[in-house]
Amino acid sequence: MADENISDLIEHYLKEILAENEQVKIRRSEIAGLFDVVPSQINYVINTRFTIQNGYIVESKRGGGGYIRIEKVHLLDDIDVLNSLIAAIGNKLSKRDSETIVQTLYNNELINRREVSIILAAIDKDAIDLNNSDLTDIMRANIMVSILNRLRYER
Amino acid sequence: MADENISDLIEHYLKEILAENEQVKIRRSEIAGLFDVVPSQINYVINTRFTIQNGYIVESKRGGGGYIRIEKVHLLDDIDVLNSLIAAIGNKLSKRDSETIVQTLYNNELINRREVSIILAAIDKDAIDLNNSDLTDIMRANIMVSILNRLRYER
DNA sequence: AATTCTTTGACTAATATTGACTATTATTAT
DNA sequence: ATAATAATAGTCAATATTAGTCAAAGAATT
Numbered sequence: 001m002a003d004e005n006i007s008d009l010i011e012h013y014l015k016e017i018l019a020e021n022e023q024v025k026i027r028r029s030e031i032a033g034l035f036d037v038v039p040s041q042i043n044y045v046i047n048t049r050f051t052i053q054n055g056y057i058v059e060s061k062r063g064g065g066g067y068i069r070i071e072k073v074h075l076l077d078d079i080d081v082l083n084s085l086i087a088a089i090g091n092k093l094s095k096r097d098s099e100t101i102v103q104t105l106y107n108n109e110l111i112n113r114r115e116v117s118i119i120l121a122a123i124d125k126d127a128i129d130l131n132n133s134d135l136t137d138i139m140r141a142n143i144m145v146s147i148l149n150r151l152r153y154e155r
Numbered sequence: 156m157a158d159e160n161i162s163d164l165i166e167h168y169l170k171e172i173l174a175e176n177e178q179v180k181i182r183r184s185e186i187a188g189l190f191d192v193v194p195s196q197i198n199y200v201i202n203t204r205f206t207i208q209n210g211y212i213v214e215s216k217r218g219g220g221g222y223i224r225i226e227k228v229h230l231l232d233d234i235d236v237l238n239s240l241i242a243a244i245g246n247k248l249s250k251r252d253s254e255t256i257v258q259t260l261y262n263n264e265l266i267n268r269r270e271v272s273i274i275l276a277a278i279d280k281d282a283i284d285l286n287n288s289d290l291t292d293i294m295r296a297n298i299m300v301s302i303l304n305r306l307r308y309e310r
Numbered sequence: 311a312a313t314t315c316t317t318t319g320a321c322t323a324a325t326a327t328t329g330a331c332t333a334t335t336a337t338t339a340t
Numbered sequence: 341a342t343a344a345t346a347a348t349a350g351t352c353a354a355t356a357t358t359a360g361t362c363a364a365a366g367a368a369t370t
Binding site: 039067 | 357359361368
């Protein structure tokens, strides 16, 4: 414990607050000053230790009164389906495969009819078309993975 | 909450009034005086927080007896507003504006919290990023319009 | 020795604040 | 009526105040 690096210390400091609060809102330079590190190290700590995989959502604002807010979210218990879908997608996704995935989500009662509709609109061919079918498939994969990741937790 | 910037404070002040009234009519210099800022900051607050994307329309008059009036619009009552929203998006949409629009959809009960989450995931910067911020904004606009059009038939 | 993780800082991006200048409308004086 | 003046709001660019990115250097681990 005594040989922790500073990033670990900052991590623990924030997690102590999060043990008693749903979220923590900081001013980046303040925390940096508290631990005597450059401000960008706070970003490093956040990017390596407060990811969505760990159950944290981070949001921030620049400018006067700017802040970084870290929120703890509850990861759903049964996310095997989501994990395997994400793993299966890779970096390209055809229209046909995307429809299969949406159907799977619906069959597993992970999404309802309205949500099916919204997701299909988001990955609609005309919406994400780029005159380049490879790029379109990449875009479709990215969007789908982003949505699947979002479905893994509830706020 | 105590460390908000002044623009946020002015925004909340006006929205508190709007919570109980359909509209609020102010004298710019009065509000500026109340918060001890230059008058043009009131324009900044209005331009960034009371746009049609936010679900407000603003009208004003100069000269003696001049005023600024902010009025809430209701997406549900008025399908035209959905059209003007789509028109306002045009062919490019920033991350900030997109978040504003999604929030407005939620405020107007056109979508629920989960749907907010899904839509934000679909237009997330990292999801649709192409190492070209112009293209990202175009993509975000396309996806958003596609979803808005879908919502038209989904309620 | 190689690899991975941490630390640093220069540069970039986003947002807020300010004030000089402009535009519009109302009121007063001629 | 018309012109001058007063009383408003609008625009825009400069500056201030934050946070984000990225790559290089250093430290720790394998």
